[in-house]
Amino acid sequence: MKLRFNRKQLCIPYAVFLILFVIFPLLVLVYHAFTNGQGKFTFSNFTAFFSSTNTLGTLLYSFAVAAVTTLVCLAIAYPTAYILARSNFKKKYALLLLFILPMWINFTLRVTALKEILTLIEGNISKYQFFNSVTGMTYDFLPFMILPLYTSLSKLDKSYLEAAADLGAGKFTTFMRVTLPLSVPGIISGVTMVFLPSMTNYVVLDMLYNSTYIMGSLIGSYFSAYDWNNGALISLVLLVIIFIVTLATNRFSEKDSGNRGTLL
Amino acid sequence: MKKYLGIIWLVLVLAFIYVPVVVLAVYSFTDASMVGASANGFSFKNYVNLFADEGLRNMIFGTIVLAVVCAAVSTVLATFGAIGAFYSKKVTKSLLNAVNQIPVVNADIVTGFSICVLLIVIMQVSKDTYIPLGLGHIVLTAPFVYLSILPKLKQMDNSLYEAALDLGATPAQALFKVVIPQLIPGILSGFMLAVTLSLDDYFVTTYTKPSTFDTISTYVVNATKGSQTEAKTALWALSTLIFIVVIVAVVLMNVLSGRKKEKKNESR
Numbered sequence: 001m002k003l004r005f006n007r008k009q010l011c012i013p014y015a016v017f018l019i020l021f022v023i024f025p026l027l028v029l030v031y032h033a034f035t036n037g038q039g040k041f042t043f044s045n046f047t048a049f050f051s052s053t054n055t056l057g058t059l060l061y062s063f064a065v066a067a068v069t070t071l072v073c074l075a076i077a078y079p080t081a082y083i084l085a086r087s088n089f090k091k092k093y094a095l096l097l098l099f100i101l102p103m104w105i106n107f108t109l110r111v112t113a114l115k116e117i118l119t120l121i122e123g124n125i126s127k128y129q130f131f132n133s134v135t136g137m138t139y140d141f142l143p144f145m146i147l148p149l150y151t152s153l154s155k156l157d158k159s160y161l162e163a164a165a166d167l168g169a170g171k172f173t174t175f176m177r178v179t180l181p182l183s184v185p186g187i188i189s190g191v192t193m194v195f196l197p198s199m200t201n202y203v204v205l206d207m208l209y210n211s212t213y214i215m216g217s218l219i220g221s222y223f224s225a226y227d228w229n230n231g232a233l234i235s236l237v238l239l240v241i242i243f244i245v246t247l248a249t250n251r252f253s254e255k256d257s258g259n260r261g262t263l264l
Numbered sequence: 265m266k267k268y269l270g271i272i273w274l275v276l277v278l279a280f281i282y283v284p285v286v287v288l289a290v291y292s293f294t295d296a297s298m299v300g301a302s303a304n305g306f307s308f309k310n311y312v313n314l315f316a317d318e319g320l321r322n323m324i325f326g327t328i329v330l331a332v333v334c335a336a337v338s339t340v341l342a343t344f345g346a347i348g349a350f351y352s353k354k355v356t357k358s359l360l361n362a363v364n365q366i367p368v369v370n371a372d373i374v375t376g377f378s379i380c381v382l383l384i385v386i387m388q389v390s391k392d393t394y395i396p397l398g399l400g401h402i403v404l405t406a407p408f409v410y411l412s413i414l415p416k417l418k419q420m421d422n423s424l425y426e427a428a429l430d431l432g433a434t435p436a437q438a439l440f441k442v443v444i445p446q447l448i449p450g451i452l453s454g455f456m457l458a459v460t461l462s463l464d465d466y467f468v469t470t471y472t473k474p475s476t477f478d479t480i481s482t483y484v485v486n487a488t489k490g491s492q493t494e495a496k497t498a499l500w501a502l503s504t505l506i507f508i509v510v511i512v513a514v515v516l517m518n519v520l521s522g523r524k525k526e527k528k529n530e531s532r
Contacts, residue, residue, distance in 0.1 A: 007347065009348060014348070014360070021402075025382040032381060097514055099281065101511070105507055109503040116284065203481075223377065238371055
């Protein structure tokens with residue numbers, strides 16, 4: 001008898017890999033977050049985080065940077081995606097590529113370029129830290145907002161717009177009551193693509209003016225100090241935020257995976 | 265008038281995106297030490313430095329090797345994972361899909377840090393073995409390959425596999441000669457995505473890399489913080505080269521896929 005080969009078994013290596021290197025590390029993080037350096041169970045990392053004005057301030061500051069960055073990206077990306085999707089340029093797709101091409105250029109190199117320009121314009125860039133933080137993050141993440149918005153706006157069925165016009169809606173009403181609601185999935189996935197990274201990507205700020213105050217930088221500094229327990233705690237806080245955002249947005253967003261540059 | 269407003273908006277956004285990169289590209293051909301500083305005319309000095317410096321050369325080479333090797337491993341692992349999951353029971357399938365989603369939505373910094381704590385702190389794997397770095401990049405990229413293959417599996421004509429078996433092919437032959445060829449576009453785009461994600465990564469790399477090894481990202485961050493002008497301006501040349509490579513790649517892809525579409529239309 002021939003050994004029967006089962007297609008289902010093909011997923012075993014990947015499943016084992018995911019358990020070992022995705023689930024297991026997260027469990028280890030949880031363990032570290034609730035123990036001290038000697039491996040004893042403790043809430044002290046936790047209470048220290050939520051009682052220190054320093055760490056709480058960092059949490060608030062990163063929320064502020066991330067929220068403003070997301071809003072600015074949305075304000076720039078929505079009209080851009082809208083104009084592109086509605087336009088009748090012959091090479092619409094090539095034009096879209098121009099807007100999202102920076103995705104494929106290493107972000108540290110792009111931030112280097114931005115830093116030189118900001119230095120040229122402002123002189124001393126550490127003077128306007130909040131403004132520059134938002135500018136840097138926007139520069140880094142804008143393509144990730146434009147792509148999902150364009151995808152959802154270009155899928156929009158034109159006959160809805162015609163129907164709205166036939167039924168007597170003006171342009172503004174049509175936009176507010178047809179286009180905008182139908183583009184919500186795009187907005188949501190764009191927002192998650194920008195909000196979470198701008199809470200954690202401290203390198204952008206680090207490169208701009210050598211000092212940072214967002215959640216990611218806390219992990220960075222605990223890492224350099226070999227303080228795994230506190231680093232794990234910050235990671236856990238971030239995980240909870242990510243979990244909440246994912247739960248909240250899952251209801252709206254369709255399953256589109258291709259927002260991190262899959263256009264190729 | 266309204267149409268012009270739209271075009272003006274697009275031009276402004278493009279200017280925001282490209283002015284820094286292009287200005288840097290222009291200055292990369294001078295011997296100026298910072299943008300805006302006076303330059304003594306045209307110079308290839310930065311490009312010569314980029315290729316003459318062995319450290320820089322090794323760094324670029326290492327980054328590319330790391331990206332390609334990890335992307336290849338990710339692609340194999342995730343392709344079989346996706347095929348297996350597709351034919352599995354609903355429970356297994358949705359469990360795998362859910363776990364696969366974790367690194368996708370997770371912040372890279374948390375992924376990197378958690379792998380660092382597990383492998384380096386608890387299991388005491390030496391960073392110098394490159395094992396934590398490689399595994400980290402595979403964790404980062406494999407889920408995206410998995411995601412780019414799933415839709416192709418759904419579009420696949422299932423009866424072809426059955427037909428192959430009926431015609432006497434072994435399941436393995438049917439898999440490699442019938443199923444996988446149908447998935448090639450998804451596998452390829454997954455691989456490309458994995459390469460670009462790995463090239464762009466900073467956080468996973470910085471928490472898992474050997475101290476003597478640098479990728480482009482970690483090298484650039486150290487160089488901009490440092491005061492060495494020569495290393496800094498050589499990176500302008502690197503940035504310009506990558507910019508050109510990306511443009512050429514995108515244009516080529518576009519032309520190629522455009523041709524394919526034309527052929528398809530002609531044959532109809």
